[in-house]
Amino acid sequence: MLVMNNINKTFQTGNIQTHALNNFNLTVNEGDFVSVTGPSGSGKTTFLNIAGLLETYTSGEFTLDGKDVGQLNDNGRSRMRNEKIGFVFQGFNLIPDLNLFDNVDVPLRYRGFDAKERRRRIEENLERVGLASRMKHLPSQLSGGQQQRVAIARALATEPRFLLADEPTGNLDSQMAQGVMTLLEEINQQGTTIIMVTHDLELAMRASRTIQVKDGRVSELDVVAEKVSA
Amino acid sequence: MFNYYLRLARISILKHWGLSLLMILAIGLGIGATMTTVTVNYLMSANPIPHKSEQLYYVQLDSWDVNDPFDEGQNPPDQLTYTDSTNLMKAKKAFRQNVQAQAYAVIEPNDPEILPMIVNARANSADFFAMFDVPFIYGNAWSNQADDNKELVVVLNKETNEKIFGGKNSVGESIRIDGNVFQVVGVIDHWQPKPRFYDITTGAFNETEEIFVPFNLIAEEKVRRSGNTNCWKPSGDGFEAFLASECIWTQFWVELKTEQDKDDYLNFLNAYVEEQKQYGRFLRPIDNRLSTVTQWLENQEVVADDARMMMTMSFMFLVVCLLNTVGLLLAKFLGKAPEIGLRQALGASKSTLFFQYIIEAGCIGIAGGLLGLFFAFWGLIGIETLYGDYMQNLATLDFNMMLLAIAISFFATIIAGIYPTWRACKVQPSHQLKSQ
Numbered sequence: 001m002l003v004m005n006n007i008n009k010t011f012q013t014g015n016i017q018t019h020a021l022n023n024f025n026l027t028v029n030e031g032d033f034v035s036v037t038g039p040s041g042s043g044k045t046t047f048l049n050i051a052g053l054l055e056t057y058t059s060g061e062f063t064l065d066g067k068d069v070g071q072l073n074d075n076g077r078s079r080m081r082n083e084k085i086g087f088v089f090q091g092f093n094l095i096p097d098l099n100l101f102d103n104v105d106v107p108l109r110y111r112g113f114d115a116k117e118r119r120r121r122i123e124e125n126l127e128r129v130g131l132a133s134r135m136k137h138l139p140s141q142l143s144g145g146q147q148q149r150v151a152i153a154r155a156l157a158t159e160p161r162f163l164l165a166d167e168p169t170g171n172l173d174s175q176m177a178q179g180v181m182t183l184l185e186e187i188n189q190q191g192t193t194i195i196m197v198t199h200d201l202e203l204a205m206r207a208s209r210t211i212q213v214k215d216g217r218v219s220e221l222d223v224v225a226e227k228v229s230a
Numbered sequence: 231m232f233n234y235y236l237r238l239a240r241i242s243i244l245k246h247w248g249l250s251l252l253m254i255l256a257i258g259l260g261i262g263a264t265m266t267t268v269t270v271n272y273l274m275s276a277n278p279i280p281h282k283s284e285q286l287y288y289v290q291l292d293s294w295d296v297n298d299p300f301d302e303g304q305n306p307p308d309q310l311t312y313t314d315s316t317n318l319m320k321a322k323k324a325f326r327q328n329v330q331a332q333a334y335a336v337i338e339p340n341d342p343e344i345l346p347m348i349v350n351a352r353a354n355s356a357d358f359f360a361m362f363d364v365p366f367i368y369g370n371a372w373s374n375q376a377d378d379n380k381e382l383v384v385v386l387n388k389e390t391n392e393k394i395f396g397g398k399n400s401v402g403e404s405i406r407i408d409g410n411v412f413q414v415v416g417v418i419d420h421w422q423p424k425p426r427f428y429d430i431t432t433g434a435f436n437e438t439e440e441i442f443v444p445f446n447l448i449a450e451e452k453v454r455r456s457g458n459t460n461c462w463k464p465s466g467d468g469f470e471a472f473l474a475s476e477c478i479w480t481q482f483w484v485e486l487k488t489e490q491d492k493d494d495y496l497n498f499l500n501a502y503v504e505e506q507k508q509y510g511r512f513l514r515p516i517d518n519r520l521s522t523v524t525q526w527l528e529n530q531e532v533v534a535d536d537a538r539m540m541m542t543m544s545f546m547f548l549v550v551c552l553l554n555t556v557g558l559l560l561a562k563f564l565g566k567a568p569e570i571g572l573r574q575a576l577g578a579s580k581s582t583l584f585f586q587y588i589i590e591a592g593c594i595g596i597a598g599g600l601l602g603l604f605f606a607f608w609g610l611i612g613i614e615t616l617y618g619d620y621m622q623n624l625a626t627l628d629f630n631m632m633l634l635a636i637a638i639s640f641f642a643t644i645i646a647g648i649y650p651t652w653r654a655c656k657v658q659p660s661h662q663l664k665s666q
Binding site: 045049052054055074075078079081082083087089091093095097098106107109110111154158166 | 231234241242245568569572573574575576577578579580581582658659660663
């Protein structure tokens with residue numbers, strides 16, 4: 001479903017070249033819950049940005065749902081992001097000027113659903129994350145955990161095949177983090193493939209599969225071994 | 231999506247109201263200054279009678295001093311002598327012809343309750359009304375026979391008819407003008423060509439006259455002429471001598487249907503001048519001219535050079551205002567980079583985002599345009615106050631000008647918004663999402 005073969009990503013800053021991903025290989029199957037760990041600067045977020053079509057790669061092959069991502073133009077990438085990928089960010093990334101209803105509405109607008117269908121999906125997903133009664137509230141009126149739930153509702157509203165989460169619990173206290181994690185597990189059990197970047201090994205271990213990124217490469221076996229010994 | 235973008239624009243404008251207000255103010259000032267000068271120029275340069283301006287010709291004959299040519303020889307005199315005007319009228323060589331001069335009169339209303347009033351008058355021939363498409367409410371123009379017979383007839387304008395007759399149909403009624411009893415033959419509707427092309431010599435933007443009387447009554451001294459009079463040699467003593475003099479104070483218009491008619495009429499004028507030379511007149515080389523309405527307005531420089539310069543400067547001011555708006559839009563849109571990055575992540579393409587933010591720029595432009603109209607309105611009032619009566623009929627914003635103001639403002643802001651929007655849409659979403 002998501003296949004990356006020898007993906008390289010190089011950043012050029014002046015005369016300095018930084019290899020963020022170095023022959024990165026990964027296959028993620030439908031229904032997987034993959035957690036991605038690794039030290040800061042190892043390339044986790046770069047991998048997630050490339051997987052989410054937010055960044056291009058320097059070389060290699062990347063197919064998503066059978067489509068060669070390298071062949072897509074800006075419109076094609078936007079359409080694929082909208083149709084197949086949901087994002088959950090560490091900083092929630094809600095639009096502060098819009099209420100919860102309108103925040104969840106954003107990706108549905110770009111999909112082109114009619115008003116009735118949009119309303120159904122918004123209400124259904126806010127209900128799912130337990131915030132249906134607050135849909136007219138602004139993000140600033142919610143706690144961090146609630147904001148992250150809204151972000152998840154927004155990500156799920158388009159019924160994506162993949163949910164990409166970048167440190168989704170990074171800004172939350174442990175109780176809120178547990179709540180969000182439980183929600184992600186439920187979502188995964190309902191069939192959505194999840195790739196989650198996290199520093200928290202305890203949360204990472206709750207995923208069905210854990211990989212470690214180190215120096216821009218995948219070192220899956222180390223972490224699996226650690227998981228087994230634990 | 232368009233309505234959605236409009237809603238987002240409204241939210242954004244209200245949320246960042248200070249910045250938005252600055253932009254609207256900058257555009258409003260630019261549009262206000264521009265529309266003030268454009269309106270004045272537009273009305274100055276408008277074709278006041280577009281459907282027949284190419285068939286109406288102003289007649290010029292060079293009867294001036296051979297030793298001191300009129301306008302340094304660049305143009306023949308801008309008016310005709312009484313002798314020439316009346317000769318051309320008698321010849322009746324054109325489809326329609328009109329001799330005219332400005333006049334004034336004192337009306338003594340029949341109603342003793344109404345005080346006598348001094349009115350501006352136009353002394354003209356019967357064809358004046360048909361040539362210039364003057365609209366009548368009641369009655370008609372007087373006939374050519376009335377001209378020839380020097381009948382005491384008068385056409386009133388609507389306002390004068392209201393003052394004297396309470397607005398009723400006064401055709402057939404009598405009024406006393408300068409001690410003589412005139413019969414009302416017609417009442418015209420409001421008529422204010424801009425510019426008042428038929429007599430530039432007494433002001434292209436003055437109001438039309440309150441009453442119209444036959445030109446031939448001037449010679450009978452039943453009507454007192456006024457307006458500009460220029461002489462290049464003494465006119466002699468007495469009114470008869472003045473009428474026979476080389477002083478110019480009449481204007482002469484002809485209506486000619488075709489180019490052939492025009493050529494024929496010019497030939498006639500040349501033959502007339504040749505004939506007059508035999509009497510010792512027209513000592514300068516023949517320089518007879520027939521100018522269409524637009525040519526005549528241009529020749530008389532109705533659109534003043536300083537008005538054109540002011541318009542150019544106001545457009546430059548608008549450009550400065552727009553450059554300021556570019557800077558403010560850039561600051562605003564780059565401040566929205568995180569939202570733009572997020573929207574990209576959620577499926578918006580660059581073109582979609584571009585459209586969204588251009589619509590926001592357009593909304594600011596329309597708001598600026600409306601404010602600009604308000605400024606233009608006060609600007610025109612200021613010009614009217616500054617220049618007085620001369621500008622009275624120019625300092626008005628008509629519907630076309632209002633539409634133009636909104637259109638200029640909208641498109642100018644769209645253009646001003648292109649670069650900031652393009653820059654904003656160039657943001658790398660991954661960087662913005664991480665930095666939020």
